[in-house]
Amino acid sequence: MSSPNIFGSDQNPAVPGGSVAKPLIIALFALLASRYFSGKSSEQASTPAPEPEPRSPASTPASEPSPGNILNGLGGLIKQFQQKGFGETIDTWVNSGANRDISSGEVSDALGRDVVDELSRRTGLSRDQVVEELSRMLPNAVDKLTPEGRLPTQREMTRLLS
Numbered sequence: 001m002s003s004p005n006i007f008g009s010d011q012n013p014a015v016p017g018g019s020v021a022k023p024l025i026i027a028l029f030a031l032l033a034s035r036y037f038s039g040k041s042s043e044q045a046s047t048p049a050p051e052p053e054p055r056s057p058a059s060t061p062a063s064e065p066s067p068g069n070i071l072n073g074l075g076g077l078i079k080q081f082q083q084k085g086f087g088e089t090i091d092t093w094v095n096s097g098a099n100r101d102i103s104s105g106e107v108s109d110a111l112g113r114d115v116v117d118e119l120s121r122r123t124g125l126s127r128d129q130v131v132e133e134l135s136r137m138l139p140n141a142v143d144k145l146t147p148e149g150r151l152p153t154q155r156e157m158t159r160l161l162s
Helices: 019-037 067-083 086-095 104-111 111-124 129-147 154-161
Strands: none
Touching: 019 067, 019 111, 019 129, 067 086, 067 104, 067 129, 067 154, 086 129, 104 111, 104 129, 111 129, 129 154
């Protein structure tokens, strides 16, 4: 079965190759959810930690994302992009109309080095691959997760992910 969702489908993947889209987006949202909802400020989030902290979302199977974690991560992603000066870009993804493209350098700037490094560790992709894939996937994923120009409710998120 391959019903299309925010991550694409087998016939129409969200990114070329398709196999990396879902795990990478889920890892990003889980990481941002843990950062924004554990009380870390954006300054602390962009300073590299001396050693990796154990994170419980990494132990959650990527094939079974929690709608609550995805929703919290989506909110964290929007906040992070706004704080880093990319509010107009992410607004085009949330609102109706054409999505503005974002470069891999801009994704790296918006997320910060430590987030990109953590995603690289979690996925086994290089830093360059992480930001390149995210620059291709994020506009579509955020657009699909915000079909009415706003963050969905948890019930709507559950439906969007099915």
